[in-house]
Amino acid sequence: MSTDDTPKTLTSIEKTLSIIEALWKLDGAGVTELADHLDMSKSTAHAHLATLARNGFVVSGDDQYELGLRFVNFGEYVKRSQSLYTVTQPVVEEVAEKTGERVFCMVEQHGLATALCVAAGDRSVQTDIRVGTHSYMHCSSSGKAILAHLPHPRVEEILDRWGLKQFTENTITDRERLYDELRAGRDRGYFFNREEYRTGVTAIGVPIVDDGDVRGAVSLSGPAMRLEGDWHQRDLPSRLLSAANAIEVDLSFNR
Amino acid sequence: MSTDDTPKTLTSIEKTLSIIEALWKLDGAGVTELADHLDMSKSTAHAHLATLARNGFVVSGDDQYELGLRFVNFGEYVKRSQSLYTVTQPVVEEVAEKTGERVFCMVEQHGLATALCVAAGDRSVQTDIRVGTHSYMHCSSSGKAILAHLPHPRVEEILDRWGLKQFTENTITDRERLYDELRAGRDRGYFFNREEYRTGVTAIGVPIVDDGDVRGAVSLSGPAMRLEGDWHQRDLPSRLLSAANAIEVDLSFNR
């Protein structure tokens, strides 16, 4: 390898963390199932699970181990400690109600976009994005909105880390094309996701900038057909822009 | 000790878990602060934090380490995977709206009561209980409702583990008195918390029983003065009982 980016990592801890992740992905699992899913001995998996269980991070019930309710505590805590959360939640709900579409507030961490708030309007599209769901930045409107306002080296770091995975035939997988798109969005003020993550689903995203730094983005997603109309092309962006602006003003006071 | 209940525990993992807990309690912390809060060397704390950060469980920003957004993902996942959550949320909201008080749905895990849903009415008391907050069972109305329907050895196990910590002068700290209270509540059908956790705050709790097992409880809390009126003494319990009943019916179908 050219760059050695393992500046000291505790392998046993990573084992535990991978167990936690696996219990999430597998929606609970038994000892042996985990052991050969993660290539470790049964006894090791058991020791880790026992330690996690003793500390309330994991529960053993229904013939399998599951993540414990302590995660609910930590999750709510982290969500609420994000300064954007309190400010954004009501705004997102209002936009969803007015437009009838599905509206998100997303923030970046570790190079991924995580949903902080989600609100559904009365004709919202179905989606697999819930609060806490993290997704790639290059194929979402919020992701692009955030990327476009991050320092360039950071953007490259993120793309190096996560790549530009293809989801649909519209997904932008070429780095230069993405940069063009970001530039265009920056000039325009808002960003698109034209069926780049799910076919049939289009989205519009607007960044939230505070004191020169992007703090996150608000986005709205709906069926491609509906969002392509002339009326929506002008109305929805301006609605999102004023929502983001309201949030920005609010943030500038709580500073 | 009479019983040796440490049947194999990984010390390094417990260190990591204690770091996670400390980052929550301290609302983020630096390396040295954590190190001497948890009696470990700076370098050890750093190694753990680096591992947690590399895996997205922790973020380093603002001159201190904080819990990362991955916890939001896990938290929402665990919350939603509780079968009670989906069923109870709308019911809890409805009761809160009708009564104007604060309403909870709580479930037991590891001997503590955790709030799954919280809804506020228009004249709700202030509280420090949010979704995910875990509290002792012996001094909450939901806790009593659940304890009263758990097998007796389990109850003793829980009380052994967590004790009967005193919060106010009304807190029941005597085990026999608690058993009497549980018996009375079981006959009555609903349970009280008479300023046993916070002075001035009274609560009424009702168990949710499915197929013979307690699954959780719904409770309503408000100022002691307001809940002591004759009207409330009859109206609120029956309202909660029918709410719990509706939930039970719902549960029996999704079985």
Add this chain to the structure above:
DNA sequence: AAGCTTGTTCGATATTGTAGAACACACTGG
């Protein structure tokens, strides 16, 4: 620029996480 903080890296030692075999237990099908 000296003195205090931080956070970070490094290397040697002993603590401890690890694997594998053996265990108890539940279930299933002949």
Add this chain to the structure above:
DNA sequence: CCAGTGTGTTCTACAATATCGAACAAGCTT
């Protein structure tokens, strides 16, 4: 009813590795 397979759990010996202290770099205030 009892082999047979699947669990989860316990145990022990060994090698792997988490740990510590000291040394380091960087950011402060003085």
